[in-house]
Amino acid sequence: MLEEKRYQAIIDELWPKLKKKHLYPEIPIPKVGEVTPSAAEEEEQGEAVGLEMKQKQITLNSTFLSRTREKMTEEGVIEALLDHGITHYTFCPWDFHTHLMLYAEAKKVMGDKEMAKQVANYFIDVTADTYCVKKRFTEIPELHRVLKKGAVEKVIASLYEKIWGVDLGILDSKAAKRGHEEIVRRLARIPYLDRSRWPESMKKFARSLKPLLLEEQEEQEAIGGKGDSNPQGDHDLNSYSYEEIDQGLRDFAKKSMALPEFKDIVEDFSEELKEAGYGMEGGMGRGRGAPIDADILFYMKLAESYSIPLRKVPLEKKGYLHPHSHSPWEVGSPFQDMDIWTSFGKIMPGITQIWKKREGKGRGKIEGAPDCLIAIDSSGSMINPRKNLSYAVLGAACAANAYLRNDSKVGVYNFSDAPMGGRDVLNFTDHHEDIYRVLCKYFGGGTALDLEDLVPLIHGRKNLDLFIITDMKITNLESLIGFFAQIQNRITAVHIGENPYAARFQRAVEKKRNISIFTVKRKEDIPHIVLGKINEYFGATCKD
Amino acid sequence: MKGNLSTKKGFTGTHDKDNRGIRNPFEEFDTFTFHKTQIPLDQIIESTEVVMDQIRRGYEKLLEEEAKELVWMVQYNTIIKAYEVAEKHVREIDYSAEDIEDFCFALENTQKIPYFIPGPAGLYISALCNYAKEEEILLKLSELKTEINLIGFRLPKGKRLVIEGDAGDFTGIGLEGGELVVEGNTKNWTGAGMRSGKILIKKNIGLHTGEWMMGGEIYVGGRIRGLGNIVEGKVFEREKLVYPGKARHPNLYY
Numbered sequence: 058m059l060e061e062k063r064y065q066a067i068i069d070e071l072w073p074k075l076k077k078k079h080l081y082p083e084i085p086i087p088k089v090g091e092v093t094p095s096a097a098e099e100e101e102q103g104e105a106v107g108l109e110m111k112q113k114q115i116t117l118n119s120t121f122l123s124r125t126r127e128k129m130t131e132e133g134v135i136e137a138l139l140d141h142g143i144t145h146y147t148f149c150p151w152d153f154h155t156h157l158m159l160y161a162e163a164k165k166v167m168g169d170k171e172m173a174k175q176v177a178n179y180f181i182d183v184t185a186d187t188y189c190v191k192k193r194f195t196e197i198p199e200l201h202r203v204l205k206k207g208a209v210e211k212v213i214a215s216l217y218e219k220i221w222g223v224d225l226g227i228l229d230s231k232a233a234k235r236g237h238e239e240i241v242r243r244l245a246r247i248p249y250l251d252r253s254r255w256p257e258s259m260k261k262f263a264r265s266l267k268p269l270l271l272e273e274q275e276e277q278e279a280i281g282g283k284g285d286s287n288p289q290g291d292h293d294l295n296s297y298s299y300e301e302i303d304q305g306l307r308d309f310a311k312k313s314m315a316l317p318e319f320k321d322i323v324e325d326f327s328e329e330l331k332e333a334g335y336g337m338e339g340g341m342g343r344g345r346g347a348p349i350d351a352d353i354l355f356y357m358k359l360a361e362s363y364s365i366p367l368r369k370v371p372l373e374k375k376g377y378l379h380p381h382s383h384s385p386w387e388v389g390s391p392f393q394d395m396d397i398w399t400s401f402g403k404i405m406p407g408i409t410q411i412w413k414k415r416e417g418k419g420r421g422k423i424e425g426a427p428d429c430l431i432a433i434d435s436s437g438s439m440i441n442p443r444k445n446l447s448y449a450v451l452g453a454a455c456a457a458n459a460y461l462r463n464d465s466k467v468g469v470y471n472f473s474d475a476p477m478g479g480r481d482v483l484n485f486t487d488h489h490e491d492i493y494r495v496l497c498k499y500f501g502g503g504t505a506l507d508l509e510d511l512v513p514l515i516h517g518r519k520n521l522d523l524f525i526i527t528d529m530k531i532t533n534l535e536s537l538i539g540f541f542a543q544i545q546n547r548i549t550a551v552h553i554g555e556n557p558y559a560a561r562f563q564r565a566v567e568k569k570r571n572i573s574i575f576t577v578k579r580k581e582d583i584p585h586i587v588l589g590k591i592n593e594y595f596g597a598t599c600k601d
Numbered sequence: 602m603k604g605n606l607s608t609k610k611g612f613t614g615t616h617d618k619d620n621r622g623i624r625n626p627f628e629e630f631d632t633f634t635f636h637k638t639q640i641p642l643d644q645i646i647e648s649t650e651v652v653m654d655q656i657r658r659g660y661e662k663l664l665e666e667e668a669k670e671l672v673w674m675v676q677y678n679t680i681i682k683a684y685e686v687a688e689k690h691v692r693e694i695d696y697s698a699e700d701i702e703d704f705c706f707a708l709e710n711t712q713k714i715p716y717f718i719p720g721p722a723g724l725y726i727s728a729l730c731n732y733a734k735e736e737e738i739l740l741k742l743s744e745l746k747t748e749i750n751l752i753g754f755r756l757p758k759g760k761r762l763v764i765e766g767d768a769g770d771f772t773g774i775g776l777e778g779g780e781l782v783v784e785g786n787t788k789n790w791t792g793a794g795m796r797s798g799k800i801l802i803k804k805n806i807g808l809h810t811g812e813w814m815m816g817g818e819i820y821v822g823g824r825i826r827g828l829g830n831i832v833e834g835k836v837f838e839r840e841k842l843v844y845p846g847k848a849r850h851p852n853l854y855y
Contacts, residue, residue, distance in 0.1 A: 166744060191640050220642035239739075246699055248646045257706070264741050 061119045064089040067135050068117070075136065078193055079143045087115035087139055089122070107289055108138045110296045115142045128203035129196075137200035140189050141182075141289050145296070149184040149255075153297045153305025154312070156181070159259045161313075161322055166263035170325045172270055176263045178292045183213060183262075184249045190221050191250065198223045204289075208273055209266070215241045220249075240265050294329040302335055303358075310358040314580070316446050323351040352443045353493045359446075360454035367459040368589040370547075372425040372520055381415035426463035427520035427547075428485050429588075430511070431456060433496055434527030436473040436504035439553070442497050448577050449526045449553050452586065453496050456524045456549070459588055467492050468514055473500030475507035482510060505532040508540050515544065522589050526551040526577075529558040538565045541572060547589040548572045649703070652696050656704050657714060659690030660725050664716055673720045675750075675771065683721050684754060687728035698738040701729045705742055705749065719769060723751030730762050731755060742766035748788065753781040756798065770807070773800045776817055792819045793829060811836050811844065 068087050076082065092109035105121040117138055125134050150156040159180060164173035189195045201214055202225045214227045219241055243265040247258045294302060310319050323330070327349050335349070383399060386409035400409040433453045435442075442450040457467045466485040469492055473479035479500040483491060504527070515521060523544075529552045531537060541548055548571055552559040555576065566572045573590040577583060667673065667683040705726060708717045726749060730738050736759060742749070748769035753762055758778025767785035776795035782803075789807035792800050797816045805823035812829025819836045828836060828844055836844040 187640070187642065191638060191642075220640060220645065222641040243699055245642070245645055246649050246703070249642070251646075257710075260744060261706075264744065 092118045133196040137196035140195045144185040154308035162259040163263045219245045307358040311362040319355045320351040369424040378414040380412040383410040426465045428466045429460040429522040430468045432470045432525040437501045469495040474503040523548040655694045687725045691728040719750045727754035737761040739763045
């Protein structure tokens, strides 16, 4: 306990200097404490972990500090460990998206999940430490001299000797003579500090280190051990905040645009994601236990990157709160209700006034978004959204998001051969996960709508938008055209690709003002969809 | 201008006692200096880039001379001529085995090398291997998306070329005493016209294997799809001698 206090005092003293050295990173002051694996596990594994970073909070391991005290000054160890930890935040991996990208590249070479994680971690460490050695005054080389090393660590230390130009006491040792020179030579040619080349660098790093890692894995399996922990700390999802993970997944989905790759990565990290409390609801739910459906998550994250405009309509809303009368403001009351005009711009009890709000009937019409019924075609002519990127699901997901963002509810009618039972209906809801689940459902049969399914969903709803996304290869297209001719609701019809059916539909409804048609051939066409676009009807409020 | 601004805003730094403790938060950046040292990595990367540029230029010259219309037909004459041009450019470059591997991957990066024509590319890589300083060359090409044709062309005696991954058509043709090891599969015409040396294919091999080979040995760990018209030499399939041996028709699927 006393020791921990002493270490904390050293950190407090060093921190201003370190912050300045690393150009003031926005991370809290590091702490000293117990880090995982626990001391007992460390005893078994024979190696302690130096630091841990959880949601930007660096924690130094007091056991590790005590053990290295004999070989290096306490200040030196602490500074080196903190340099290392901070550089992960300021340079590599920088964010969760980069971490995922590096892992994905490593996985392409290694094939195995655990080994890909291991090799990506090594790359992250080498890059961070090399950056620090080149750009900052640091004790990192000294720390590497005293760290206990396994076979891989020895090769990496040889690499450091070669690329940093320092002596870590490795080059003359037996490890260097065991034919690892070739690996070191290959590793030394990688441009670690060139961020734009990290994807290819990661692959090259993994390719070079693969034989050694396989060798080590075999040895570990033979003795039944798990291998040593990384003394500089492991890089798992704990380092990232919930929001960073969310953003990282969104960026990864957008950048890769490949469902299988995204699915592969999310499944590999599913345990950690669940551990981090990453649920599914709206991509923002918290709490453990919910299984992660990678396909749904992919469309959820991808749709968040697109924004399609929604034309609002004048709606008669009831029950809105409106400012009614004044009352004096008291200390502790919310500021947002203050009336600055009657308060003379002052915040002072007795002078400041707040608005008292009352619920009343909204007279007149307020612009808002109506609820929307999304009809999505999941017949055999459409792409299976669980196998490849489906523009139909992505388009429908973007439309659903646009309505949900405006506090409206969305119903889904997923159809293939509806009269034969190939359909799924979701009643109006604002529950993201339920909506995406029905949108991602794939029947893969024939294509026919059962208009009787739609009637109860539309009936009694004065203001309701319809959004239909299909390739228009619908068996009873005539009935659909007839049905659309009867209703006055705003209809946004999106057809995937060009075909004669789509042209026929277009010709049949071209005189209908409440129907707007869009074509999606590429993902870039999705943002051009305008929901509820009706020129004549909205001429007064919205102009194109 | 800076002085004026400081006076106006009152941010005159900590030396000014009249500023009632207001400190310019950016003041310390006036004296801040970056610790930017040169490390050996910089030198390694720089020289690697220089060599890669030379190799790339050599390849582009080869294309300019031999594939002007970006079309190249695999014929005896075109192969010989293109290889001679490749030899000429390769001899002027000082490179290592790792540079050859990097070049193979650079070929797939259209930003670096806009034209990847498998024939000339394979001959150029073969020339690089044949003139490399190292006696043993290991090319880790498992992640390469396209197989390189003509790799191992005229591999001379005393050289050992190991390829991790698959190779394309005409692998190891005209082998001149070297040892070529392919850890994966190869396509058609493997070892065609080889004179001496050894080709080891760990997995499967395509049609016309050993066509007009004049000597040497081909060992195949998997299946041979079809043998060519062999003049002389030995071909083994899963350690079993298949030529010379029981009479087989060329390209018989078996």
